[in-house]
Amino acid sequence: MKRRDSIKTIFLSSIGASISLESCITPVGESIADKVWEYQYGRTPHEKSRDEKFLNSIFFDQTELKIIERIANIIIPPNQYGNVNDAKVVEMIEFIAKDWSTPAHNNYGENVLRKGLIVINQLFIKNFNKDLLECSDDEIKIIFDKISYQDNVSEDLSEAASLFATYRYMVVTGWFTSEVGMKDLGYKGNIPNVWDGVPDEVLKDHSVSYDKEWIEKCVDQSKRNDLAVWDDDGNLIT
Amino acid sequence: MEILKSKERYDVIVVGSGAAGGITSKILTDAGLKIALIEAGPYFDPADPKQQTQFKPTWASPRRGSSVTRRFGDFHMSYGDWKVDGEPYSSKDDTDFMWWRSRMLGGRTNHWGRIASRLGPKDFKCKDFYDLDENWPITYEDIKPYYDKLDKLIGVFGTKENLPNDPDGFFLPPPKPRLHELYYIKGARKSGINVIPSRLSVLTKRINNERGICMFCGQCERSCSVYACFSSSSSLVIPSLKGGLVDLYTDSMVRKVNTDNNGLATGVSFIDKKNGKEYSLRAKVVVLGASSCSSARILLNSKSNAHPNGLGNSSGLIGKYLQDTVGTSKQIFVPELMNRKTYNEDGVGGAHVYTPWWLHDKKLDFPVGYHIETSYRNLGMPQFGVGGYIPNDFNKFFGLRVGGYGEQIRKDVKKYWGSTISLESRGGAIPDINNYCEIDKNKKDIYGIPVLKFNYKWANSELNQAKHAQDIYEELAYNMDGIILGDKPGKEQNYGISTPGSIIHEVGTTRMGNDTNTSVVNKYERLHDVDNVYVVDAGPFVFKGDKNPTWTIMALAWRTSEHIISELKKQNI
Numbered sequence: 001m002k003r004r005d006s007i008k009t010i011f012l013s014s015i016g017a018s019i020s021l022e023s024c025i026t027p028v029g030e031s032i033a034d035k036v037w038e039y040q041y042g043r044t045p046h047e048k049s050r051d052e053k054f055l056n057s058i059f060f061d062q063t064e065l066k067i068i069e070r071i072a073n074i075i076i077p078p079n080q081y082g083n084v085n086d087a088k089v090v091e092m093i094e095f096i097a098k099d100w101s102t103p104a105h106n107n108y109g110e111n112v113l114r115k116g117l118i119v120i121n122q123l124f125i126k127n128f129n130k131d132l133l134e135c136s137d138d139e140i141k142i143i144f145d146k147i148s149y150q151d152n153v154s155e156d157l158s159e160a161a162s163l164f165a166t167y168r169y170m171v172v173t174g175w176f177t178s179e180v181g182m183k184d185l186g187y188k189g190n191i192p193n194v195w196d197g198v199p200d201e202v203l204k205d206h207s208v209s210y211d212k213e214w215i216e217k218c219v220d221q222s223k224r225n226d227l228a229v230w231d232d233d234g235n236l237i238t
Numbered sequence: 239m240e241i242l243k244s245k246e247r248y249d250v251i252v253v254g255s256g257a258a259g260g261i262t263s264k265i266l267t268d269a270g271l272k273i274a275l276i277e278a279g280p281y282f283d284p285a286d287p288k289q290q291t292q293f294k295p296t297w298a299s300p301r302r303g304s305s306v307t308r309r310f311g312d313f314h315m316s317y318g319d320w321k322v323d324g325e326p327y328s329s330k331d332d333t334d335f336m337w338w339r340s341r342m343l344g345g346r347t348n349h350w351g352r353i354a355s356r357l358g359p360k361d362f363k364c365k366d367f368y369d370l371d372e373n374w375p376i377t378y379e380d381i382k383p384y385y386d387k388l389d390k391l392i393g394v395f396g397t398k399e400n401l402p403n404d405p406d407g408f409f410l411p412p413p414k415p416r417l418h419e420l421y422y423i424k425g426a427r428k429s430g431i432n433v434i435p436s437r438l439s440v441l442t443k444r445i446n447n448e449r450g451i452c453m454f455c456g457q458c459e460r461s462c463s464v465y466a467c468f469s470s471s472s473s474l475v476i477p478s479l480k481g482g483l484v485d486l487y488t489d490s491m492v493r494k495v496n497t498d499n500n501g502l503a504t505g506v507s508f509i510d511k512k513n514g515k516e517y518s519l520r521a522k523v524v525v526l527g528a529s530s531c532s533s534a535r536i537l538l539n540s541k542s543n544a545h546p547n548g549l550g551n552s553s554g555l556i557g558k559y560l561q562d563t564v565g566t567s568k569q570i571f572v573p574e575l576m577n578r579k580t581y582n583e584d585g586v587g588g589a590h591v592y593t594p595w596w597l598h599d600k601k602l603d604f605p606v607g608y609h610i611e612t613s614y615r616n617l618g619m620p621q622f623g624v625g626g627y628i629p630n631d632f633n634k635f636f637g638l639r640v641g642g643y644g645e646q647i648r649k650d651v652k653k654y655w656g657s658t659i660s661l662e663s664r665g666g667a668i669p670d671i672n673n674y675c676e677i678d679k680n681k682k683d684i685y686g687i688p689v690l691k692f693n694y695k696w697a698n699s700e701l702n703q704a705k706h707a708q709d710i711y712e713e714l715a716y717n718m719d720g721i722i723l724g725d726k727p728g729k730e731q732n733y734g735i736s737t738p739g740s741i742i743h744e745v746g747t748t749r750m751g752n753d754t755n756t757s758v759v760n761k762y763e764r765l766h767d768v769d770n771v772y773v774v775d776a777g778p779f780v781f782k783g784d785k786n787p788t789w790t791i792m793a794l795a796w797r798t799s800e801h802i803i804s805e806l807k808k809q810n811i
Contacts, residue, residue: 041298042291044280044317047307051300075643088297095300141644149641150628168643169627172651176624177302179295185652186580190295190619192453195585197414202579208420217397217435219411219442228445230390234398234408236443 054098059109067117067132068093068167074140075171079184084171087178093170113170116163123147123160194221248274248485248521249806251506253492253536256345258527258774260470260478261388261792265799267483271806274519275475276487276508278528279317279341282348282471284461291315292460296621304622311621315461316349317342320739324684328691335675335692336739337531343488344471345529346742348461351588352468353611353786354394354439356385356793358403360598361666361783368605370669374780375752375761378405384793392468393445394789396437403783404594410443412436412590413454416583418616418659419591421572425717431610431710432596439468439789440586449473456618458587467587490517491685494540494549495524495771501544503771506536509685523770523802523811527795530560530777531675534747535690537765537773538677548677550748550765555758558674559746560694561667561782564608565736566704566727568661568711571632572720575616575657583617590614595784604702608665608784610710616656625651632657635721658723661714663707666783668697669746673738694738704733743787748777762801763794770811774798 039051060068072084072093084090097109123143124132132140147153147161148168175181197218203209229238249271252259263275282289291313296303299312309319318341327337340346359378360367382405388394389408396409412435415423423433440458441451449472450464458467465472478484489511496504496518505520526533534557540549548556595607630650633640678691708726715722727734751757754766759778765771774795776787805811 039298039300041294041312042289050307055300076648077644092300092302096304099301099306144643148643149639151639165628165641168647172625172629172647173302173622176620176651177296177622179297182620184648185620185655187617187619188580188582189584189617190293190455191582192455193582195413195454195582198417198420198583199581202417202581205579206417206574208417208424210414215414217411218414219395224443224451226444228410228443230408234406236409236411
């Protein structure tokens with residue numbers, strides 16, 4: 001089958017694989033000291049104090065955090081790699097709510113993230129006469145179906161749709177930037193290695209190949225440790 | 239304010255520890271000169287675990303690498319960006335100029351794209367070939383030996399191509415192209431557009447025993463902990479400190495160059511950012527390598543009776559002829575790159591291939607060309623925003639529903655991951671006396687130093703260059719069976735031309751020339767007006783063509799350093 005055709009087949013049949021919904025238990029909260037210790041990533045003293053300030057303060061209350069967790073679990077359901085709690089999606093959103101709450105961010109935490117929870121929860125009260133947290137997954141999906149697609153959002157739901165899109169953006173980011181999410185995505189780098197080109201089977205799959213004359217000029221990785229020496233004309237001789 | 243004076247008189251004071259200051263410090267101290275190296279930011283060593291961001295996974299950041307505290311994300315190695323706390327700048331009228339500052343040892347070389355291109359023979363003879371106002375007072379042949387020495391000392395990979403205006407050097411071997419780069423090569427060739435291996439200052443092979451070899455993590459912009467890509471901090475300044483001839487002053491903002499009654503420089507004054515006190519240092523020679531605009535600012539702020547318009551400014555040209563690279567970009571969605579098999583394709587921290595300017599002989603409505611750079615992190619480590627705001631926005635190209643949640647969204651993210659290629663043109667700007675920075679008489683930074691005000695407009699021919707690039711993107715997208723994303727920017731959008739300063743290639747503020755009326759420094763980068771002050775950053779550039787400036791900054795600074803050593807030996811300064 002030509003690659004073009006295979007693409008067509010793949011994207012037309014991409015939906016519908018069944019997955020089992022594992023129960024999502026909130027993990028025992030880590031102490032703040034542990035969190036500060038966890039985030040060692042080359043901060044300047046000024047940046048570090050900003051991080052610590054936010055890691056040591058609270059933005060969302062427990063109910064709000066539970067709503068975020070519930071929404072996140074439906075936007076990115078658990079699979080064999082883990083769930084949104086393993087990916088610390090809720091913690092990320094809690095942090096961003098504080099990180100983006102400056103006047104320059106137009107108090108994003110309050111005006112977008114907190115507001116989003118209120119507006120979305122209102123839809124459940126209106127439709128089912130109960131809070132989102134009291135609804136079943138099926139009930140939640142009935143609402144999400146109305147606000148998550150670009151083609152069928154009714155005008156009175158446009159604000160809710162835009163706030164839902166924000167949460168989807170946050171949850172997808174939180175998942176795919178986590179350790180478990182990167183495994184799910186298939187990202188394989190960020191390790192010291194000796195890169196020697198695209199794997200043969202991938203080249204074949206894409207019907208591309210390396211030019212012989214191009215590749216002859218490329219690095220011979222078996223000689224990378226030999227000290228570079230050139231002739232007077234700039235030709236590498238080692 | 240109390241001014242604290244040092245007793246020692248240095249041979250040379252070097253201001254700035256980036257590309258220019260780093261190579262100058264090395265060459266001067268190798269010759270046994272005693273120098274003071276002054277840096278406005280803190281000490282930085284990419285091998286210091288406390289400062290290192292290389293190999294940190296995205297989840298190590300509580301904001302997942304987003305750009306709240308660092309403009310290009312948490313892991314990007316620049317302390318400071320187009321905004322620096324306490325150090326504002328202003329703009330004249332409707333100018334929108336962006337001025338990047340990296341306040342740290344090594345400056346912008348810690349995060350630069352490592353593109354180590356040489357200016358070509360035509361770029362030096364830019365009046366003759368491009369009909370610009372002046373040629374450089376030096377030729378490619380004058381500077382070639384220094385480019386050659388740089389290649390061998392610092393390392394650059396590339397290939398011999400015998401192109402007319404992109405000279406070859408002493409290259410290390412390049413890495414093989416990535417998958418999307420093969421698509422780009424194939425697409426470009428359909429239009430007769432040349433593609434060659436990139437020329438980056440990354441060690442794909444050992445050049446000495448002090449620096450490591452590339453580990454292919456794709457993170458050069460984080461500055462390399464084994465010193466495999468070039469940063470002035472890791473590869474020049476830190477090794478120079480071991481010789482005992484460098485006194486390094488960090489967190490020190492130079493206010494001005496001090497002069498005696500005869501107008502000769504006696505040293506510099508700086509503010510220690512840690513205690514707010516002002517200090518002065520003395521030296522036989524002062525070398526400014528603070529970056530084009532910073533050095534212009536220091537000179538303009540160094541007024542005295544002998545130099546009422548600012549030091550070395552009898553021509554009135556300091557700050558004038560400011561140029562940034564003309565940039566445009568476009569993302570292209572390539573359906574054949576959907577549903578990719580994943581594998582480690584981090585490679586080096588830059589594109590493995592690029593297109594040098596290819597239309598030398600064609601008559602066009604703009605005099606100066608551009609090169610095309612491609613994206614490189616197509617299968618790179620996801621950071622904040624992975625998948626985009628609407629992860630399956632591309633569904634619209636196939637008539638599929640956009641939006642949703644659940645397994646479908648997860649699959650769509652994977653489906654489209656790595657399927658876009660972004661192309662960026664980087665072209666020559668036209669030197670123009672009306673594009674400039676000057677001192678803002680009404681504004682000071684928190685150290686009490688008057689700040690810069692910018693005035694900059696793109697010329698019509700620069701807009702024409704941008705338009706040409708946008709047309710080429712469309713053609714290349716078609717050749718790759720792809721689709722350009724977003725609307726093609728037209729005249730109303732200035733063809734998507736970059737905001738001046740946003741490409742971070744400011745050059746030209748202390749122009750080099752033989753005529754003291756039309757230039758600021760001579761061909762050895764010495765101020766015409768002052769025998770013992772030199773400018774070694776990109777300020778002296780007459781023109782930079784479509785080339786990235788770093789390699790030329792360093793080649794010129796090396797040549798100037800040899801000149802200083804010779805002048806000091808002859809006791810001329």
